[in-house]
Amino acid sequence: MPAPNMDVIVSLAKRRGFVFPSSEIYGGMAGFWDYGPLGVELKNNIKAAWWRQMVQLRDDVVGIDAAIVMNPRVWEASGHVAGFSDPMVDCRNCKLRFRADDLKGPPSEIACPNCGSRGTLTDARQFNMMFATHVGPVAESASVAYLRPETAQGIFVNFENVATSMRRSLPFGIAQIGKSFRNEITPGNFIFRDRELEQMEMEFFVHPSQEDRWFAYWVEERHRWWTDVLGIDAERLRLRPHDPGELSHYSKQTTDIEYRFPIGWSELEGIADRTDYDLRAHAAASGKKLSIFDEAAGEHVVPYVIEPAAGVDRALLTVLIDAYEEQQLAGEKRTVLHLRPSLAPIKATVMPLLRNRPELVDRARRLAADLKPRLAAAYDDTASIGKLYRRQDEIGTPYCVTVDVESLTDGAATIRERDSMTQERVALELIPERLEALLAGRAAWEGVPRAAPPAAPGADAAS
Ligand code: ATP
Numbered sequence: 001m002p003a004p005n006m007d008v009i010v011s012l013a014k015r016r017g018f019v020f021p022s023s024e025i026y027g028g029m030a031g032f033w034d035y036g037p038l039g040v041e042l043k044n045n046i047k048a049a050w051w052r053q054m055v056q057l058r059d060d061v062v063g064i065d066a067a068i069v070m071n072p073r074v075w076e077a078s079g080h081v082a083g084f085s086d087p088m089v090d091c092r093n094c095k096l097r098f099r100a101d102d103l104k105g106p107p108s109e110i111a112c113p114n115c116g117s118r119g120t121l122t123d124a125r126q127f128n129m130m131f132a133t134h135v136g137p138v139a140e141s142a143s144v145a146y147l148r149p150e151t152a153q154g155i156f157v158n159f160e161n162v163a164t165s166m167r168r169s170l171p172f173g174i175a176q177i178g179k180s181f182r183n184e185i186t187p188g189n190f191i192f193r194d195r196e197l198e199q200m201e202m203e204f205f206v207h208p209s210q211e212d213r214w215f216a217y218w219v220e221e222r223h224r225w226w227t228d229v230l231g232i233d234a235e236r237l238r239l240r241p242h243d244p245g246e247l248s249h250y251s252k253q254t255t256d257i258e259y260r261f262p263i264g265w266s267e268l269e270g271i272a273d274r275t276d277y278d279l280r281a282h283a284a285a286s287g288k289k290l291s292i293f294d295e296a297a298g299e300h301v302v303p304y305v306i307e308p309a310a311g312v313d314r315a316l317l318t319v320l321i322d323a324y325e326e327q328q329l330a331g332e333k334r335t336v337l338h339l340r341p342s343l344a345p346i347k348a349t350v351m352p353l354l355r356n357r358p359e360l361v362d363r364a365r366r367l368a369a370d371l372k373p374r375l376a377a378a379y380d381d382t383a384s385i386g387k388l389y390r391r392q393d394e395i396g397t398p399y400c401v402t403v404d405v406e407s408l409t410d411g412a413a414t415i416r417e418r419d420s421m422t423q424e425r426v427a428l429e430l431i432p433e434r435l436e437a438l439l440a441g442r443a444a445w446e447g448v449p450r451a452a453p454p455a456a457p458g459a460d461a462a463s
Helices: 006-015 037-056 073-077 152-156 159-165 208-229 277-286 312-323 358-371 385-394 428-443
Strands: 019-021 033-035 061-063 085-090 097-099 125-128 132-134 144-146 172-181 196-206 237-241 253-261 264-275 292-294 299-301 304-311 324-329 332-337 348-352 377-379 399-403 412-417 423-427
Touching: 006 019, 006 312, 006 324, 033 037, 037 061, 037 172, 037 196, 037 208, 037 312, 073 277, 152 172, 152 196, 152 277, 159 172, 196 208, 196 312, 208 237, 208 253, 208 264, 208 304, 237 264, 253 312, 264 277, 264 312, 277 304, 304 312, 312 324, 332 385, 348 358, 348 385, 358 377, 358 399, 358 428, 385 399, 399 428, 412 428, 423 428
Parallel strands: 061 172, 348 377, 348 399
Antiparallel strands: 019 033, 085 097, 085 125, 132 144, 172 196, 196 304, 237 253, 253 264, 264 304, 292 299, 324 332, 399 412, 412 423
16 A cells, blocks of 8 residues: 555544644644654654664663763764754745755745745855753853754763773674754654654764774664564665765765655665764863774774664654555445554553443453553443444554453453454453463564674674
8 A cells, every 4th residue: 555645644643642743732833742642652662672672682782861961062072063054044024944955046046935025035044953052040151051963972972981881892882762952944744854853873883994894784784673673664665875965074974764755755764984073073172082992903993983873753653654554344444553563552452342331341441450560451441342443453452352241151352453353262361361472472573683793893803
């Protein structure tokens, strides 16, 4: 089936409690979104899938959680104060602001794309995308600090702390998931481009002689995460190496993983070869030595860094789009989210067939309570059974359990699977085990074997 258009996803996200416009009762705020009860679960599951693959299943990566506000000198040294900017153009008439590269000609020659007036566009000016704030009680220039525009710098400034406290030698990585803030000129396309966003970044430190091999490794490994772990259709993913002209100031080579969004092919994740740019910049600015003794090479080196950087919000949007399907069943429309069970906000929902029969309600509620400590389970009796199934399909719940009148005599209930809609009858006391087995069976193959790393650390520097 072709990808749904964005409006369909925005509407499902709002109607079913995944994503709401931020502060909506006041008219919202461009570039900011709130995750609802199901959205927060899906988001947590995506982050957990990344953390598991990038940190917990590996022995060469550790995690950190650095502060969002850091010493402002970090952003001077990293180049963000001088260089984290987009050229922008203002319209003096309607006051709207545009990215210069989105305009269809030189600002002095074209009409404003919004109000159509001529001669009102300013020349392009660099616009720094970092949000500034003040730390402490006095709002003076000396107290200016920034909300981080990327999580990476919190990792670089902790390089020495982590390497020493965790007794690391090359190659090794430091991973972090957290909020970043970018004053994007043109936020939009739902949660694709936000001003408050969440990132999943990992900086992998290698001997400089090993950069190309590790770069190729991480491109492959990250692509595999999207397909094998998140279950994204490989046909809708592609790798796009950057042209030299579009590389960031710190990058020697970058490959984007792109998804075919309803708005066209767009970046989901970038894998960048940041060389020793950041560690050298921070060493120079702080006066601290940011190098490591490489035993294989027998020398102190400033490592090179390979960085896979992905966005949580874009991942969530991708998962929703990719999982979405509309089916025609006996003349009726069924909307299903084919979410991997590991990502589904709710794994199993228990429902009584008749909500006006207290014995059924009571038995179903007890079953849901038994399930809760073991898996993400819910109870629902707010509509007829047909409507309840449709709702669970639409939010991607892999299993529904229905307690019916016979359950009171045969002591069993029906488990219905979301995608095939097949049903099986299982004894009530065995249902928790059965659901756990079904979920475990489906999770077992998700992304566990990894692409082989380029070479054993010992072989690295010698080659
Ligand atoms: P773009 O070219 O789309 O502006 P970028 O190249 O600036 O993105 P990076 O700095 O490489 O992005 O950030 C890594 C990841 O963080 C991106 O691949 C994306 O998934 C996510 N990301 C970056 N900016 C935003 C944003 N404004 N809103 C949501 N996610 C974002």
